[in-house]
Amino acid sequence: MKLITQLDTIALAAQEKEAENQAFRAFLSSQESADIDALVQELDATITPQIDCTTCGNCCRSLMINVTPDEVTRLAGHLNRPEADVLEEYIETGSNNSMMVINAIPCHFLKNSCCTIYEQRFAECREFPGLHQPQFTRRLFAMLMHYGRCPIIYNVLEEMKVRLAFGA
Numbered sequence: 001m002k003l004i005t006q007l008d009t010i011a012l013a014a015q016e017k018e019a020e021n022q023a024f025r026a027f028l029s030s031q032e033s034a035d036i037d038a039l040v041q042e043l044d045a046t047i048t049p050q051i052d053c054t055t056c057g058n059c060c061r062s063l064m065i066n067v068t069p070d071e072v073t074r075l076a077g078h079l080n081r082p083e084a085d086v087l088e089e090y091i092e093t094g095s096n097n098s099m100m101v102i103n104a105i106p107c108h109f110l111k112n113s114c115c116t117i118y119e120q121r122f123a124e125c126r127e128f129p130g131l132h133q134p135q136f137t138r139r140l141f142a143m144l145m146h147y148g149r150c151p152i153i154y155n156v157l158e159e160m161k162v163r164l165a166f167g168a
């Protein structure tokens with residue numbers, strides 16, 4: 001399979017295939033969840049290693065990233081700055097301190113499509129797009145939302161259409 005990784009090509013395809021993708025979403029919803037998970041995980045293992053996230057960074061331009069207090073502590077250590085300063089500058093905290101998010105989209109730490117804290121990036125960043133996780137058919141809204149932005153999701157979904165003979 002030939003992968004497409006140009007972000008402008010993928011964004012344009014997402015516009016052109018909007019109706020097709022809504023139909024594919026409905027089709028996937030009607031399939032056996034475990035079968036779809038097996039296919040997604042197989043394609044994730046094949047496709048994801050071929051795509052270089054360190055030269056893309058597109059999710060960092062659109063995701064809201066939740067972080068934990070421990071991650072803030074580690075980040076402060078990594079940046080060699082007081083934790084209070086890191087909280088003030090980079091983090092928005094919910095009223096009861098139960099929720100913390102990076103307070104900017106695109107993310108503060110993205111420079112020239114690269115994460116400047118890559119080794120210390122947050123769990124949510126590491127997990128995205130999460131194709132290894134079960135119950136893919138329960139995440140179709142999010143997957144289709146990111147289809148036009150994330151080359152991994154785009155290529156996995158396009159290959160799924162082929163493998164499932166969707167529209168054939």
Ligand code: SF4
Pocket residue numbers: 059060065107108109110111114115116117118121122125
């Ligand atoms: S911390 Fe790094 S990987 Fe996570 S959103 Fe920011 S730039 Fe992207």
Ligand code: SF4
Pocket residue numbers: 051052053054056057058059060128129149150151152153
């Ligand atoms: S997860 Fe997707 S959008 Fe994010 S850097 Fe990797 S390929 Fe790009």
